[in-house]
Amino acid sequence: MHNLHKITLLATAFVVSVSLVEAFFLARKARRQGQAYPWHEMGLSLVDMIGRKLMVLLPLSLATPIFAFAWDHRTFTVEINSVLAVLLLFIGQEFCYYWYHRASHRIRFFWATHAVHHSPNELTLGTAYRLGWTGKITGTAVFFAPLVFLGVRPEVVLATLSLNLLYQFWLHTTWIPKLGWFEYVFNTPSAHRVHHASNVDYLDANYGGVLILFDRLFGTYVEEREDEPCRFGLVHPTTTHNPLVNQFEHWVSLGRDMMKSGSVVNAIGYLAMPPGWAPDGKGQTTEALRQQQAEERLVVSAR
Template sequence: MELELLGKISMYVMGVVLAASLIEAVVLHFKHKGTDRAFDWHETWISLVDLVGRKLLAFVPISIATPVFNFAWEHRIHTVTTNTALTLFLLFIGQEFCYYWYHRASHTIRFFWANHAVHHSPNQLTLSSAYRLGWLTKIAGSSIFFTPLVWFGVKPDVVLAVVSINLLYQFWLHATWIPKLGWLEYVFNTPSSHRVHHASNATYLDANFGGVLIIFDRLFGTYVEERAEEPCVYGLTTPVTSHNPIVVEMQHWVSLAKDMFYAKSVSDAVGFLLRPPGWLPNGEGHTTEELQKRAKSMEQQPAHAGQ
């Protein structure tokens, strides 16, 4: 009965999410019609195809995280009952901490990035971007980052439910029309903070990994504020130009497989798998660190030239 109720709630929530994203799309279409910011419906359709594909693939019983969760649950050090406000609060904070590191790893380890890049592939940021998460999410095994919560004694289905609530909160963060929200920016993840996260500007890369909160970004030095003098440019550093959903979904996996196959050594192959996106063995790649160094160097060139 509980699963049936949760299923109905999930269906209604998804209906609201889809309706809101399509209403926004129609409004933005007419608002920017005939301008250089014309709405691109292809981005919305690709997100919808991604959503349908993930729902269908959910029936495929393949998941890296499931056996890991089962092992952690069998060897848990305690059994947590989530029937008090304090327990729920601690679970929320613990989940948020794990989410931060999952999200950060998804940008700094190429294996996880291969799937997460799909979420960053839209060249315009809209509410529909929120549910473009990648078909191979289960195979990528991102849920393993929440294993400590299971090992501490929180039931796996409860952990996944809390993560789902976290992701649902993030839906509204993908709006470009919501301004900064004052003091809330210091504690919560907001549309302004998330716009930075989706930007491909060198100075904005790999920032603001929080889910509901922004406090761990501030604590671990990954918070970057949105600045009016540097408007966000959305998408990947190498923009996706294809309107083919299969290309959008699979191009980073194919690229990773090719790099590993043609690697000159085992260590290089492992490097392609586990080092940051853009890494090359010769040190001349396009990692975030390298892109930011080059951007900073270019900013300094005019000053040197005038001396």
């Protein structure tokens, strides 16, 4: 356990250090172009990380009871003592991560936390560790509980997830180009730029962690295009410098919509349907935005 804490501390120090080096480089580049670098974005990311580190001290996580239940009712007991076992664990964890990540975009309850990760209007390495303070209390562990139910120890599942997230650190950048054949199998900066883009054509795509294979299998892969530069941030961009607003604005808007929904069914709909959903069908879900864009393109082409 002591070694695990030491490794975590070293990984955190490495991630923050490299992201700050990138930030200083980008700030210098912006200054040469007569522009101001948005240092507040780095500040929000650092506050996010500090807040999550402090929350570890609080007994608020739903992962513990969920994993404990799954472990108590496990089907097998799996020992990770061979190359095949490691490979199966990696594929299984990647599968679970894909569905967790997809749900985080398609279910507003989970999106209220995940939107914090997508709030930066510039994609930098600092974005990688802006993950939201409320993830521990939303029950996202349920997506990884099947691995525990199959007999993988909870601490092994969590360690594997940590490695998955660590891999994703380098994906949050704009200066690494497409990587040839690597793009067909693995998640890359190019694929992840699409994931973070708010362009209508790019919404809800590329959910993979280390691999991009499940996106290709389930039809959610979208390639970055030269004729469609990525516009980062949310569909409705946030410009706040206040970390509390950054962390909780989507929970506040969700609560407000539920309170004025008019019925329990509609309130549950706001909770469980995709971001932008509305009971009258006049919301701004990804599907609605794409239909609107298609209609606008038809009008333009008909002129």
